[in-house]
Amino acid sequence: MSATFLGMPPFPTAARTALANEQLRSNLRHATGTIRAKRAVVVAEVDDWEDLRTAGAAVKDAALRHLDEHLVVLEQALTARGATVHWARDAAEACAVVADVARAHGVDEVVKVKSMATQEIGLNEFLADRGIAAWETDLAELIVQLGGDLPSHILVPAIHRNRAEIRDIFRQRMGAAGRPAPVDLTDDPGDLAGAARLHLREKFLRARVAVSGANFAVADTGTLVVVESEGNGRMCLTLPEVLVTVVGIEKVVPTWSDLDVFFQLLPRSSTGERMNPYTSTWSGVTQGDGPQEVHVVLLDNGRTRALADPVGRQALRCIRCSACLNVCPVYERVGGHAYGSVYPGPIGAILNPLLRGVGSDPQTDSLPYASSLCGACLEVCPVKIDIPSVLVDLRRQVVDAHRRQRVPTPEATVMRAAAWAFGDARRLSLGERLAGLGAPASRWLGPLVPRWSSSRDMPTVPRESFRRWWRRERAEGGRS
């Protein structure tokens, strides 16, 4: 049941496999098209949408500029309100905190609110290895977990599944994880949700420890915020005795009033709703109400590395809405698994390399190239992350990281040769003559030909280049 992204091949290879899956492509086309249309309608209703985007970006930038100070304020406020704050440099440290809390309470299971941070650190697998079951309670995460599958979308992790597939997963796998699905379960969305509700209810009532992430952490009040649509989050955040929240350090906003703009931007950008259905906020421990032991793990795991990148740091503004995934023509065709991370799509193509660094892992280095640079992501981003510019800069970093290699890659050799030719028009003319006009363009592109011409016809190089025509017609005895 513990699928992993470890060992995923570089993007082009993973994409080829995904493209061959017709069912996946049809599921994705349908799902992304639906969310995209919903978002467009509700965004068009807001007259000052562009101003809201600008404000959202500004709030995040201001928070990130003094992140060190805000984090200390957050820690003080949380501690003053009875929470225990833990600082985690990386995934292993963060996972260990959660495991220690579970062990201290002698539990062998925890319930989970959907959380990207805990997916990022591989918490479920870490706990499973130590005999602790981490039950996902978000419907789509439940589908992924029961299916022994990997998430393929930030907001809708089971987007690659259609309802018939979900019915089969519920029928076959629910029993092993708790209350089984009815034997006559249909693929009607209402029936599927009903089966999940009964299955999960037992877990909510039984669990003593819950694990969550947080969409925002308000520094001055020490308030954590979770936004969700199903109410499962509210259950996890209020019923168990102990709550552990793992939150990326970039989720900090300085004050309560900073939330205003995000509560407008986030639901419209992510689910295409005007208002978020369940918004839970809590500040430390409240006597006699909700969890009486509250832990907060402040997670770095590459975020300070990203923050140090002058172009890339804007990625830390991300509020995980998924609008960029839904509008991305690459994501729509290959799906999320090809990105080899819990963060797929355009944001994943920049966030993963920024968090991990480039130059050592071919899979990570392939991600900045997983884009045609069409710019649709920037257009929809609620916090105006210029994903195309970050992609281009990360490509530069990938190339620069390999500049000292003793044997240059074939690509680098081609690029250097082309750079030499394009440095002087006379060299270009010489190359033109050597290559032979009137030949198929394939003669120029050499080994790259099959990559082009397996599906696309190649143009024929004309007998006369434009500059020759100009020289003949215009420069010598021509009109000008």
Place this chain on the structure above:
Amino acid sequence: MRVALMATCLGDLIFPDVPRATVRLLDRLGVQVEFPMGQTCCGQPFVNTGYVDEALPAVRAYADAFSGFDAVVIPSGSCAGSVRHQHSLAARRSGDPALEAAVAAYAPKAYELSEFLVDVLGVTDVGASFPHTVAYHPTCHSLRMLGLGDRPRRLLEAVRGLELVDLPHALECCGFGGTFALKNADTSVAMGLDKARDVVASGAQVLVAGDSSCLMHIGGLLSRQHSTVRVMHLAEVLASGDGAGS
């Protein structure tokens, strides 16, 4: 006003009919255009693949060829976008303040063809005649990097005999993406095949766009499918007919 033509490397070497059509069109509109022989390429293929140092020779060639002109007409949204928005990156990296200053001076004077016609010359009816059913593909860099808006459509709508039909999913990328077409060939082709299907579904006889690169990709797919739909550059359509609107 001194006006220069940047043919683009693709236009110069592979699709010379496009810069030739641009010259014919500008001639008709009374614009004396020059072709600086020192020009090569805008450098975009290098920058967008991460080879910023390798883009520098092309950027310097552009600076040498085009500094001093009042306007440079570029029949490509993508190359115009590269000059306007990416040359500064390469110049900054070079550490050469003279080059940085040159880029800052020439970048705003680079115009994509439809921008030059509509904004600088103030024309939308160029007197062309093209009696065919046409679909227009807006190309991503024209649409999002340059923000050309409806300029190309307005130019096409004024062409005699031309029937403009809607292209389904017009705003979606065709999948060319420069070296993306080679580095991620499978995904590029998958995107292109969807675009080609939409082109055929539009009922157009001719697909028009302002970028030869995207047209090479979509056209290569259509031709492999033995489709009867032709691809043509915006410049070629606007230069067709005798210039008197017939």
